[in-house]
Amino acid sequence: MSAIPSSIPLRNDLLGEEPYGAPQLDVPVCLNVNENPYPLEPDVVSSIAQRVASIAAELNRYPDREHIELRQAFSDYLAKESGTRLRVEQLWGANGSNEIMLQLFQAFGGPGRTALGCDPTYSMYPEYARDTFTTWKLAHRHEDFTLDVDRTIDAINEYGPSMVLVTSPNNPTGTVLPHDEIEALLAACEQAPVTGAPEGAHPILIVDEAYVEFRDPGTPSAVSLVPKHHNLAVSRTMSKAFAFAGARVGYLAADEGIIDAVRIVRMPYHLSAVTQAAALAAFEHTDEQLSTVAHLRQTREQTASWLAQQHYHGENIRVAPSGSNFVLFGTFERRETIFQDLLDRGVLIRVVGPEGWLRVCMGTDEEMARFRQAFTEVLALHDQA
Template sequence: MTADLARPATPTRLPLRPELEGIEPYGAPQLDVPHALNVNENPYAPSEQVVADVAAAVADATRGLNRYPDRDFLGLRTDLATYLEAESGVRLTPEQLWAANGSNEIMLHVLQAFGGPGRTALSFAPTYSMYPEYARDTSTAWVTGRREEDFSLDPRHARATIEQHAPSVVLLASPNNPTGTALPASTVLEVLDAAAHVPGGCVVVVDEAYGEFRRAGTPSALELLADHPHLAVSRTMSKAFGLAGARVGYLAAAPALVDALRVVRLPYHLSAVTQAVARAALAHSAELMAQVGSLRDERDALVTWLRARGLVVADSDANFVLFGTFDDRRAIWQGLLEHGVLIREVGPAGWLRVSVGTPEQTAAFKDALVEVAGL
């Protein structure tokens, strides 16, 4: 080959999809600070007994890594069904559960199966900023309705929006991110009824990534599964279980809906190591859930403290609090960062979101906010 043929005359242009041009990858800031309260992690690391049991399970899985993992992971799905019955009182079969590498991959499976060119996914803003990216990545049209000033969802508006756009997928976060707002069962039922009348069918996904943190009396959409085959409820082990680094998300739905996800998943998508870690953690669910109660108490106390200082705070059923409003929220965010406290600049203009941390982390946040905002 001659030198002229080996070297293009002009730089080669990559055939990137037009809708991806100029887009930055998703991700919250990852900064080395004393108090990272920006991505809704569980601040408590697993106990030494959990660490030991996970390590033993991983060691056992490692002995078989020359073989592909269990493709349908019925053992893990059985354990998840057992956990959900204890947590929510809803009895499910393993065939009604699905798992993947974080709830992000779960949502991608849903859009791969039920979205696509010529189809629409719908949600109600403000809500989780990854939803439109799932739609974009699967060439699904994306539309949003609105939430009310208190971030609740008007059932009449929800119905009208569904009737107008005829989506094939509706995504409802409950508790909602970034607001922390949970949906009453009556609102979910209104959405389910509207979706049932969409020509061609419509799947409703209730994203309960923060479901374990809901306040007493706040229902789980799991209770509605038996009567609604077009409903799916997604959960994650990242938050309540404190396993954000393990990347385990899961979904509960009718077996036919789960089978549709099995069609689009990559072969052997859930590694043997991931399955081992998840099952070992689920065996300690009672211990891990005990931490959830303390985080709920810390959240509620933080809401009270913020309101007592004249700030507007959204009711929260999650492990974070959305508060405001500030004329220059960026300045508040930057000031907190200079005090070693990292929170999230997200949501409607003027609002900020802080994750619930340990009492020591929360105290550091309070002290910094008082100084920076002059409360």
């Protein structure tokens, strides 16, 4: 990125900052951004093309800014996927879960407000806080990356956050948050005051479920708790398991009051007619869109098992248990060197998470074979060093 000239009056708190984003490099095997590696089926592509063609002549008009038909599709999908039927008024869509999160920060954060996260966690959260002038605080997880519930509750009572953000499965660790821990956090939020808010306000708990479809069968979704808790917001996306990253569709399941608060800060007509049409077409083929999830889950388990059998400087590689489509593994004295050695062999993974750890997302069978071959070569190279 070219340097921003000092003559341009960039906000003082943004001076020296870099744009967020994983490397986008032209390499044979890209395993760094947690996409579903399998392309859309031809009949899904055809349905999208037909839906978009049907509204193309009306693109001179603004789209349905409340995207009612799409919100109904979210409801139908969640009824099947999570066993919970929500009303249209309890659902909201946006351009990826990133926009959902930003809207939540815009609605509930701001000067004088605090958001609380549990690290290690998604590295965009503090940037949402920065962009909305929200104070960002952390409650550290246990060494095995599970949530330290007591420490988190203590932080809720200490900081009085307006938002508490937890991710399940967690990014970058893949850790799944048990239902009883979510309910414990909800109970704490329902009692705690919010610093900088009117008396009687309590924190909202945001559960980011971007990777939830990759969870083990039988694991409940936090969506099932939405009808019981007015202060719960569950963020979802079609980017990952649904193989729809390029379409940029995220959605929120929450109490109607939270949805109405988000509607206050949303940009007019924020979700284009083309985006809505494409998403509706994808939901017409839900089974096909999710047909690779079980295989990717199996690939994750096989990869985790294989990594755990590898050695680095005579020690077994550590692998964090994952309920997602990626695996965090380590630890390495110079993880950037491991990353670069893999990249030199045409395999792109991610330097992310605690020092010493690396993350690989699940690719096709051929891509994972390339990863294993390259990683075996890299480990041998480092054993000789």
